[in-house]
Amino acid sequence: SGPLSGEQKPRILLMGLRRSGKSSIQKVVFHKMSPNETLFLESTNKIIKDDISNSSFVQFQIWDFPGQIDFFDPTFDSDMIFGGCGALVFVIDAQDEYNDALNRLHQTVTKAYKVNPSIRFEVFIHKVDGLSDDYKMETQRDIHQRANDDLADSGLDQIHLSFHLTSIYDHSIFEAFSKVVQKLIPQLPTLENLLNILISNSAIEKAFLFDVVSKIYIATDFSPVDMQSYELCCDMIDVVIDVSCIYGLHEDTGAAAFDSQSSSLIKLTNGTILYLREVTKFLALVCILREASFDRQGVIDYNFLCFREAIQQVFELRSKNQVAYNSSSQA
Ligand code: GDP
Numbered sequence: 579s580g581p582l583s584g585e586q587k588p589r590i591l592l593m594g595l596r597r598s599g600k601s602s603i604q605k606v607v608f609h610k611m612s613p614n615e616t617l618f619l620e621s622t623n624k625i626i627k628d629d630i631s632n633s634s635f636v637q638f639q640i641w642d643f644p645g646q647i648d649f650f651d652p653t654f655d656s657d658m659i660f661g662g663c664g665a666l667v668f669v670i671d672a673q674d675e676y677n678d679a680l681n682r683l684h685q686t687v688t689k690a691y692k693v694n695p696s697i698r699f700e701v702f703i704h705k706v707d708g709l710s711d712d713y714k715m716e717t718q719r720d721i722h723q724r725a726n727d728d729l730a731d732s733g734l735d736q737i738h739l740s741f742h743l744t745s746i747y748d749h750s751i752f753e754a755f756s757k758v759v760q761k762l763i764p765q766l767p768t769l770e771n772l773l774n775i776l777i778s779n780s781a782i783e784k785a786f787l788f789d790v791v792s793k794i795y796i797a798t799d800f801s802p803v804d805m806q807s808y809e810l811c812c813d814m815i816d817v818v819i820d821v822s823c824i825y826g827l828h829e830d831t832g833a834a835a836f837d838s839q840s841s842s843l844i845k846l847t848n849g850t851i852l853y854l855r856e857v858t859k860f861l862a863l864v865c866i867l868r869e870a871s872f873d874r875q876g877v878i879d880y881n882f883l884c885f886r887e888a889i890q891q892v893f894e895l896r897s898k899n900q901v902a903y904n905s906s907s908q909a
Pocket of ligand 1: 594595596597598599600601602603616617618619620704705706707708744745746747
């Protein structure tokens with residue numbers, strides 16, 4: 579079975595100096611904490627294994643390390659920590675002086691690469707909400723240059739680092755995590771193809787396949803992603819889940835806020851439609867389309883059902899006794 583099912587979960591490590599923002603990222607992305615609440619988080623001083631695999635499609639664990647961990651300490655089991663890890667996210671506080679962070683990044687990457695050369699290295703240049711656009715670009719260029727120079731100096735220029743500008747105060751942190759997670763999904767090309775086929779046959783402008791809990795999109799069609807569309811879709815998920823939690827839960831039945839009947843349609847005054855449908859227990863499709871295209875909702879719904887079946891086959895989720903399609907009930 580593939581890494582998305584069962585025991586072999588791709589693991590993401592979240593590392594970085596103390597106060598760089600690791601716990602905040604984890605709380606905001608995976609536990610719906612609002613960014614302002616992170617001001618009062620206790621600083622991390624132990625390894626936290628946060629297993630979110632019970633609530634999320636994206637089955638991975640976040641290991642939050644204290645900033646001052648010593649790789650040469652014999653109790654630090656780097657084989658175990660880096661060995662089965664898919665991606666290492668290193669967080670750098672861009673509002674602070676980052677010499678120390680760059681040193682630690684270099685030390686971490688070198689060590690991790692020795693243990694596991696297939697690990698992907700992702701650098702989050704974080705807290706960029708405080709920086710002007712020019713300064714953001716300049717900081718990214720500088721960090722990129724110096725980190726790669728350090729690797730070249732150690733004869734390790736085969737190591738590839740990816741860089742992302744992030745902040746918990748906007749959607750950039752979700753977008754960055756989406757890209758990190760997508761690289762760990764072996765079925766991604768298939769998912770993208772299925773989304774392309776869906777949108778081109780349904781006059782849909784943009785479609786995202788979302789992990790509902792984290793609002794990470796695990797795939798989208800080939801058209802470029804603009805932040806505004808992504809934010810709109812994230813907001814829609816929040817609305818649907820909130821309304822569902824407030825009005826849709828019955829204590830006696832134990833119904834969940836998101837289930838196979840989940841579906842929602844939002845019409846904006848500018849003639850845009852947002853359309854959400856449940857795909858699996860954890861995944862939702864969110865589409866953006868023109869109101870005129872929605873005249874043919876029958877076609878869209880039919881295409882959606884074909885799409886859902888294909889996705890379920892990709893992940894081998896379809897149970898054998900599931901014969902009939904469930905048509906939607908509006909949330
Ligand atoms: P950790 O020690 O790496 O886990 O860092 P914390 O998550 O405790 O964050 C340290 C501080 O940075 C907290 O006061 C957060 O509110 C703040 N912080 C985290 N992310 C951001 C961000 O994107 N922008 C800004 N301006 N502050 C942030």
